[in-house]
């Protein structure tokens with residue numbers, strides 16, 4: 065222990081040194097222009113390089129501080145490496161690695177080696193720390209011929225994992241770099257570059273594995289991903305808050321997180337659809353329906369429509385417009401971008417009409433007007449406000465919001481019942497509207513060609529400057545960070561953190577945002593990688609939107625069909641993916657439940673088995689001493705008091721067991737407010753504060769979350785999959801408070817779970 069503590073002291077001293085250097089460098093880079101070499105373009109670029117480099121380093125130093133080093137690998141060939149959250153080198157001429165980043169290849173045996181396949185290891189050590197103090201060591205001997213003993217062997221190999229799983233929850237998910245399991249490691253580092261589907265039951269680590277995969281990809285493909293950013297889509301804001309600290313704690317910040325209701329820049333879904341409306345809006349056919357609706361808005365004039373111009377009246381008949389419309393549609397451009405073609409054809413034909421009239425030879429000879437005269441006539445026709453108004457009427461410009469709002473107010477091309485389900489005038493946007501807005505934006509297009517051309521020319525200029533600055537930075541680098549075998553692949557060197565193009569983008573006066581920030585504002589942004597959690601919930605229309613955001617199809621999809629409850633969700637992975645990648649996707653499964661103890665899992669599984677006797681839940685890695693309990697009250701109005709009493713009892717238990725902890729009351733939506741009022745210390749609402757000791761949630765809000773204790777209220781009101789989700793959120797204790805009879809599968813599970821001597825009465829709490 066003493067030797068590891070000495071090492072830890074050296075390591076933290078080095079970290080402090082690096083942090084100070086980075087802070088100093090950052091301070092001087094941020095100094096006012098006059099002191100830092102003037103305000104020239106070149107000087108500003110150099111400053112940007114420094115700021116990007118040093119703030120990246122600082123973020124990594126700060127993130128790496130907690131649990132900086134957690135493992136050690138001693139190889140048979142004499143190599144001896146410490147493994148940590150980030151890689152750090154000594155300040156010597158060889159830049160010897162002090163600690164290796166967990167994502168480096170050389171760290172892999174830490175997660176994969178077994179007695180059977182030792183991967184060249186003699187021993188593997190887990191180092192537990194509190195702050196900078198080493199508090200425990202666990203050694204595993206992997207080379208059976210190794211007779212050396214340290215006194216730290218022989219402890220349960222899973223001790224570190226189990227202590228992490230037993231720890232009280234904080235309301236925030238933590239990284240698992242110290243205890244990644246072999247089946248998880250294979251997914252995190254999967255070489256597959258396309259769509260990877262990670263499936264598994266509740267608590268199998270799907271979410272945490274996907275986040276670590278993002279961290280790994282940001283390391284392994286840093287150049288691409290730092291520029292294109294990673295998008296993480298999660299079911300609700302509470303969930304995103306819950307997982308939000310995992311990647312920053314691993315030093316990764318180039319990530320945008322969003323719910324499906326936030327995927328159209330400038331709009332946030334705040335209203336809720338009925339299940340019927342959400343189902344209709346989510347259907348793949350809506351893409352065709354909207355496309356037809358856009359064509360409907362390309363209209364024909366009333367017969368005999370006359371337009372008055374300075375040069376006389378013009379007849380705008382259906383033939384003229386039909387031809388112009390046909391020619392505009394033939395361009396295959398989106399509606400708004402095809403409009404100039406339509407306008408041009410209409411003006412051309414009206415001009416011809418005018419020219420025929422003005423320049424006609426009464427004796428039947430050729431037209432008197434020359435090409436210049438006709439061109440002049442064309443200009444005056446185009447400038448006519450009446451002509452413009454007619455074109456606006458026949459081929460109007462729309463924003464996506466206008467188009468979708470018009471469609472919802474009068475839904476066409478839908479069967480009557482479906483149209484009724486979605487009909488809405490005005491009002492706020494819903495989550496199911498977001499893919500419709502995106503589809504509309506695709507159908508309409510955005511005429512930004514001139515702005516794009518200008519921006520691109522300016523950008524090329526900046527890239528040339530930036531390349532010069534980077535060459536300068538590369539030549540003068542003093543590198544601290546290194547953990548990959550390849551000397552040239554500095555993980556966080558300036559020239560990797562920020563390449564010429566990114567630097568050029570950053571140098572743009574008006575736009576100093578990160579890639580993730582720019583991505584958030586840009587509907588057409590192509591992300592380097594997308595992670596979708598609770599992917600089984602998304603509708604076919606939502607998938608169309610997401611696939612547009614990721615043309616490379618580099619995606620990790622996380623889901624569990626048994627937890628699917630959204631109306632209109634896609635169903636099978638094949639159905640989701642076939643239109644976009646055919647059969648070119650990989651499917652991996654996780655089979656061990658790290659969250660829910662077996663007593664609780666048995667009860668939850670009973671609920672699904674009641675509808676599907678062949679259902680097999682994931683195997684729980686833990687059991688706890690507490691049997692789930694149920695308490696029945698005579699009438700619904702007694703629920704709030706009973707829940708308040710149960711919360712007091714359970715929080716006291718958590719206090720006894722873990723010193724702290726988090727409890728969730730999961731109740732049907734209509735009861736949430738009443739229960740929250742009966743629990744004054746609790747947090748509830750659209751964005752509940754999960755770090756509070758007690759939260760009150762609806763079943764959909766509980767998705768993906770976990771708590772030490774969970775009290776499920778009135779489960780008869782839940783759908784089967786919602787109930788399964790609710791019952792599988794607890795890491796320690798589960799209770800049910802109800803007035804109505806328990807659903808069939810739950811009642812049977814509770815009976816089986818009751819400890820002998822507890823009376824066998826489901827109606828009586830096992831706790832008394």
Ligand SMILES: Nc1ncnc2c1ncn2[C@@H]1O[C@H](COP(=O)(O)OP(=O)(O)OP(=O)(O)O)[C@@H](O)[C@H]1O
Nearest residue numbers: 240243244245266267268269270271272658659768
């Ligand atoms: N290797 C591990 N080491 C430590 N903790 C782990 C490990 N794997 C998973 N866990 C923990 O198990 C819990 C469940 O993980 P996670 O939320 O990712 O599961 P999930 O499969 O997404 O669950 P659900 O589908 O129910 O939302 C988390 O607290 C996670 O940190």
